[in-house]
Amino acid sequence: MKIVKTKVFEGKSIYSHKTCIRLDVDLEGYCEIPSKDIEDFNFNLVNMLPELRTHRCGIDEEEGFIKRLKEGTYLAHICEHIIIAIQNNLGIDVHFGKAREIKDDHYYIIFQYQYENTAIESSKLAIDIINSLINKNPINYEDRFELIKEILKEEMLGPSTKAICDYAKSIGLPVIKFERGEFHQIGYGKRAKKIEASISPNTKCISVDIASDKLLTKELLKSQNIPVAEGSKIRNIINLLKEAEDIGYPVVIKPQYGNKGKGVVLNIKTEMELLTAYRKLKVKFKDLIIEKYHNGKDFRVCVINNKVVAVALRKPPCIEGDGKDNILELMEKLNDNPLRGDDHEKPLTKVKLDEEVLGSLKDQGKALMDVLEKGEKIYLRKNANLSTGGEAVDYTDKICDENIDICIRVAKILELDICGIDICTNDISKPLIDNGIVMEVNAAPGLRMHLRPSKGKSIDLGKEIVSMIYKDEPSNIPVISITGTNGKTTTTRLISHTLSKMGYCVGMTSSSGVFVNDKCIDKGDDTGFKSARTVLLNPDVDIAVLETARGGLIRNGLAYDLADVAVITNIREDHLGIDGVKSMEDLCHVKSLVGEAVKDDGYVVINADDYWSKSILNRIKAKKIFFTTKNLEEFMEEKDPNNIYVYIKNKNIIIENEEKKYLLCKIDDIPITLNGNLEFNVQNVLAATAALVGMKIDYCMIKNGITSYLLNSDKNSGRFNCYDVNGVNVILDYGHNSDGYNAVLSSLKKINNGKVYGVVGIPGDRADNAVEEIGEISAKYLDYIIIKEDQDLRGRSTGEVAKLIESGILNYNKNKKYEIILKEEDALIKALTMAKSGDSIIIFFEKIEMLKNVINDYVKERELVEKYKFGAIN
Structure with a gap:
C-alpha cells in the first residue's frame, strides 16, 4: 500500500464540514483482500493499537470496528481508522473518516485533522503499519509515535491562542490560521483582528520592547512610586559584589531580557553562591541584573484593557513524602498525574529533572535517592513558572482594591492593553506598600494558569480579549457566495455594483479577476480558494462578494466559514466527467456545499425554474429565497410564508416578503436585459435582486443598482x-x-x-x-x-x-x-x-x-x- 497524493482542506469541503485531508492510495493488489485473510493481521493490529477497540465504526455499536475486522473489511477502511486512532492517542479529538474506491486498487481516504503536519505524519505511519503487518516486517511504533509527538509540540496551539480562537469561534467569528505558529486572524476584511498568542492588534511594539527589558521596566515603575526590587545592571564581577553588598543579601540575579523564569536564580545568600551563579549565567546570557530578594508568595495578575480580570497564586512544584519512595520515585508519581503534559497541552507541565532541580534539592540538603519521611514536603524548584512544572491557584476574588489600582497603574505606565504582572507578597489581599513588590511585567502573558488553574475557578480570558479588541461589539463583514453553472459572473458583478453604489468597499472575486473597491488587483479566473482568501484578508473590504466555481470547491473547498447569503444560479449538465463528477447527482453534491455553508439567520437563493437546484433543498438549513421568471401564482400552488419570492409579473419584478408584495421595477428599465429579450440576464437580475433582499438592502437601493448596470465591456466584460x-x-x-x-x-x-x-x-x-x-x-x-x-x-x-x-x-x-x-x-x-x-x-x-x-x-x-x-x- 502506498500514498499517491495528499490534499489538505483548511475549511469546509465537499467531503466534510470539518477540516479534513484526502489521501489517495494505491492498494497494490490488495483491493479485494480483506484483512481477516491476511495471517495474524487483525490480531497484531489491535495489539499495537488497542485504541481501535473504542471505534464504533459505521454500525455504531461497542467495538463496532473490531466486529468489522472479524467479518472482513478492506485496507483503505482500516487505514482510515488507524490514522484516527494515532491522532486520538496523541490527545487530538478527531473522529470523522471514510474510504471510497476510485478505480480498482486506487482509493481515497478522508480523515479529520486539527494539526496538518501531525495528521500527515500519522497517515504515513498508518501506511507503514499496514505494510509491516502484511510483510511481517515489524516497525518500531513507539519510536515513530514519539517523533510525531515532537511534530505535534511544534504545531499545537498554545493555551492562550487557543482560548482566544475558541471563544471567537463560539460567537460565530471565523478564524484564519497562518503558517507561523501562534499568528491568527479573527474575522474578515475591515473587521479582521490579528493576534499572536496574547498579543492583540492594539498592543504597542514599543510597550512590548519596554516590558522585555526588566531594568527599564523597573525604572519606569519606580518613577511612578510603584514598589519594585532595588537593584541594577551587572557590569563586571567587582560591580556585582559591590551591588550585592549595598543592597544586602539575599539577592537575585537574572537576565535583563528573558521570560518563563529562564536563568533566574533566587535567594542567593553568600558571596560564593553569587559568584557561582553569575559565572553559570554569564555563559548563556549577555546582560544580567541583580536585585534584592524579597521573601513571599508568587502572584500573577492579568490586566486586560486597564481592568484586573484574573489573579493566580503560583506555587513551585512540590512533593510530599510517604516514608517509602525516594525523591526520584516521588517525582515520577508527580509527573504521572493525568493533568500534567510534556508541554502546555494540559493544565500542568511535567517537572523535568535538570540542574535547577538538583540545585534546589541540594539547597534543602536532599539528594535524588533520599527517602522523605511521611508528610515531609520539599520544593523541586525555586521558581513557580507553569512551564517548568509549577501549579496555579485562582485568587481573583482575593486581591484588594489598593493592589488592583497598582496593577492598573502599571499597565497604564507601560501602555500595555494586555499584561501579566508578577507580584511578590505574602498576602495579595493586603496593600503592596510595605508588604511586597512588583517583580516583572509580561507583555504576552501566558493565560493557562487562569484558564485551567489547579484549584479555583477558571476565568475565560479568551472572552475578555475578544471583547476588548472588538470593543464589546464583535462582528464580521458580510459574505455573499455565488455558485451555479451559468450566470455566476454577471450575478456577482450585479451584486457588487449595487453595493458599491451604496458606498461600500466591495471585495469581489470573479472569472475576470479580483476587485477591491472596483479596482482590479489580479486578472484571471479568480473563482477559487486563494482569490477568495485574498479578499477576506484585505483590510479595506466592507463586504465580500465571491464567485465560487465548481473547480475550486472540489480542489480546495471553501475559503470562508459561513456566508450570510448564498446564491445558486442553476445547476446544469456541464463539467460532467471532470474531477470525479460523473453524474448530475455528483454535481449537485458539489454545488450544494455553498448552500449548506450559510449562517442560521442567513439566506440561500434558489432558482425555482431549475429542477436540479431544487433537488438540493433538503440539504439547506438556512432560510430560502426563490426566484423565477414565471408568474408566481401560476408557478407555485402553495407558498411557504417563511420564504421570500422574487418573480416576474406583467414584465415587472415583484418581491413577496412576509406575505406582502412589492413592485421593484420594470424589466424594460434594466439595461442588461435589452427590454427583457435577454432571458438569461433576466434570470441573473432576479438572482442578484434576491441576494440583495437577503442582505436586507433597501429596495430603492436595489432598483438603483440593477437599473444603472450597463451591458458593456466596462461593467460586464465578456457577457453579451x-x-x-x-x-x-x-x-x-x-x-x-x-x-x-x-x-x-x-x-x-x-x-x-x-x-x-x-x-x-x-x-x-x-x-x-x-x-x-x-x-x-x-x-x-x-x-x-x-x-x-x-x-x-x-x-x-x-x-x-x-x-x-x-x-x-x-x-x-x-x-x-x-x-x-x-x-x-x-x-x-x-x-x-x-x-x-x-x-x-x-x-x-x-x-x-x-x-x-x-x-x-x-x-x-x-x-x-x-x-x-x-x-x-x-
Missing part, C-alpha cells in the same frame, strides 16, 4: 458585449456550454433581423457528446458557422474539438454552411469580411482582449479604406 462595426452587430460572449449557447443564441434570434454568423468553440475537457451538442445548437440558430478552437486544448489534440463540433453540425443539418478556422482571431476576421450591415456576429471567445484588438484594428482599417477609397494616400 455588443460592438457596432460598420453596421454589423458584433457580440462577444463567454458561453462555454450547451445551456449558455442556447440562452445566448435564442435571445439573439429575438433581436436580430439579418443573418447571424457564429464563431463557435468549447473547452476541450468537456465530454465528446457535450462538444457535439454545441455543433447541433449552432446549426439550429446560426446562418453561417465558423468553428474555432481554444489555445488551451485541455488534453485534446489540435483539430479534435473542431471535428466533434463539425459532427454535431452535420448531425443536425447536412446542408448547413460552415468552415473550420482554428485561431479565434482569424475566425472573427473572416466573419467580419462576410457580414453585411444589419447582420450579427456572435463569437464565443476564450480570450476577450485579443478579440477587442481585432475589432478595433478592423474598424480603423475600414475607416482608412473609406477615407482613401477614391484617391491615393499622399
